Amino acid sequence: xxxxxxxxxxxxxxxxxxxxxxxxxxxxxxxxxxxxxxxxxxxxxxxxxxxxxxxxxxxxxxxxxxxxxxxxxxxxxxxxxxxxxxxxxxxxxxxxxxxxxxxxxxxxxxxxxxxxxxxxxxxxxxxxxxxxxxxxxxxxxxxxxxxxxxxxxxxxxxxxxxxxxxxxxxxxxxxxxxxxxxxxxxxxxxxxxxxxxxxxxxxxxxxxxxxxxxxxxxxxxxxxxxxxxxxxxxxxxxxxxxxxxxxxxxxxxxxxxxxxxxxxxxxxxxxxxxxxxxxxxxxxxxxxxxxxxxxxxxxxxxxxxxxxxxxxxxxxxxxxxxxxxxxxxxxxxxxxxxxxxxxxxxxxxxx
Numbered sequence: 262x263x264x265x266x267x268x269x270x271x272x273x274x275x276x277x278x279x280x281x282x283x284x285x286x287x288x289x290x291x292x293x294x295x296x297x298x299x300x301x302x303x304x305x306x307x308x309x310x311x312x313x314x315x316x317x318x319x320x321x322x323x324x325x326x327x328x329x330x331x332x333x334x335x336x337x338x339x340x341x342x343x344x345x346x347x348x349x350x351x352x353x354x355x356x357x358x359x360x361x362x363x364x365x366x367x368x369x370x371x372x373x374x375x376x377x378x379x380x381x382x383x384x385x386x387x388x389x390x391x392x393x394x395x396x397x398x399x400x401x402x403x404x405x406x407x408x409x410x411x412x413x414x415x416x417x418x419x420x421x422x423x424x425x426x427x428x429x430x431x432x433x434x435x436x437x438x439x440x441x442x443x444x445x446x447x448x449x450x451x452x453x454x455x456x457x458x459x460x461x462x463x464x465x466x467x468x469x470x471x472x473x474x475x476x477x478x479x480x481x482x483x484x485x486x487x488x489x490x491x492x493x494x495x496x497x498x499x500x501x502x503x504x505x506x507x508x509x510x511x512x513x514x515x516x517x518x519x520x521x522x523x524x525x526x527x528x529x530x531x532x533x534x535x536x537x538x539x540x541x542x543x544x545x546x547x548x549x550x551x552x553x554x555x556x557x558x559x560x561x562x563x564x565x566x567x568x569x570x571x572x573x574x575x576x577x578x579x580x581x582x583x584x585x586x587x588x589x590x591x592x593x594x595x596x597x598x599x600x601x602x603x604x605x606x607x608x609x610x611x612x
Contacts, residue, residue: 280579282608285599286315286322292601293588294340294354294400294537298373300595303607304352308337312354314376315607325378328369330356334394336364340401343373346436352378355399355410358386365389366397366412366427368438384438387427388453391415396463400537402476404469407441408434409476409492413463418501421460424452429500431464431478431492433457445495460498460522466538466555467492475571477526479538479555482506483514485530489538489553490523491571498523505530527566527573534559537589543596546612556587556600563587563600563610580610 295305303315310330336357358367368385371378396413414429421429432455440454466479476492486506499522537556553566567575586603597609
C-alpha cells in the first residue's frame with residue numbers, strides 16, 4: 262500500500278511538472294476578453310470600461326479610446342474581437358448599456374488604425390426584460406460574414422423560452438449588427454429575428470470549429486448543471502425547463518430531459534463555472550491539439566475536454582494550484598495557448 266501511495270504521489274508530481282505557465286502581462290482589473298492583432302500585439306477589455314493594446318515583446322500597454330459603458334454587477338466592457346473587413350481593420354466589442362431603465366447587452370465596433378480606435382458605433386442593442394445586473398453572456402464568434410453573440414437570461418429564467426425577448430439566447434447577426442433572413446425565426450410572428458437558439462442560462466463561452474464547421478458554447482448552470490453544447494439552428498437548449506442543476510437552496514428546478522429540448526454534450530455537477538471556450542489549434546502543445554479548453558471561474562482551473570464524434574472521451578483539470586479565477590482562453594497567432602484571469606493577468610500555458 263505504501264509503495265502504491267508513493268507511486269501515486271510521484272505520478273502526480275510528474276504530471277504537474279509537465280504543465281507550466283508564463284506570465285505575459287499584468288494589470289489591476291478583470292481582463293474579460295482579448296484577441297490578437299498580430300503575433301506581438303493583443304487587444305483586451307477590462308471590465309471597468311477600458312480597452313488596452315498590449316505589446317507582448319515589451320510587456321507594456323497603452324489605453325485606447327473606449328465606448329461609454331455602464332459598469333454594474335456583472336456588466337461592463339466584455340468581449341472583444343479584431344476583424345479585418347474589406348481591408349478595414351475593426352475592433353468589435355460587447356458591453357452593458359442603459360436603454361431606458363434597463364441595462365442591456367450591446368454590440369459595438371470601432372476602426373483600428375495606427376494604434377488608435379476611432380469612429381465608435383453601436384451596432385446592436387438587445388431587447389431584455391430584467392431589472393438585474395447579472396448573466397450578460399456576451400461572447401462573440403465570427404463565422405464567414407456573420408456574428409454569433411451570446412446573451413444570458415439576465416436572472417429572468419423564464420424569458421429564456423420566450424422568442425419576443427433576447428434573454429437566454431444565442432443570436433446571429435450580420436457584420437453590421439442586423440438580423441439575417443436565413444435565421445430560423447426570421448419569419449416567425451412576434452419572434453425576434455436575430456435569435457439562432459434559445460433556452461440558455463448564461464453562455465459565456467462560444468467557439469466555431471472551422472474544421473468540423475460546428476458551433477459550440479459553454480454556459481453556467483445554477484448549483485451544478487454547467488454545460489458544453491453543440492449549438493444548432495433553431496434548437497431549444499431547455500433552460501429552465503430542463504437542467505442538471507438545482508436551486509442554490511437545494512430543490513430541483515425542472516426535469517433533466519424533455520422531448521424537443523437538447524441535451525448538453527457534457528454537463529458538470531458540481532459546477533466548474535465555465536467562462537471562455539476554445540479549441541486549441543496551435544503548434545506549441547502537440548498533445549493538446551484539437552482539445553477543448555474551458556476557462557473556469559469558481560473552480561479556479563483550466564478544464565481540458567477531449568471529444569470524439571461529439572462524445573466525451575477524456576477530461577482533466579489543469580492549473581488548480583494557481584488559484585486564479587480564469588476568465589477567457591484562446592489560441593494565439595503564435596501557436597501558444599493564452600488565458601486571462603480576474604486578477605488582471607494574461608498567461609501562456611505549456612505541457
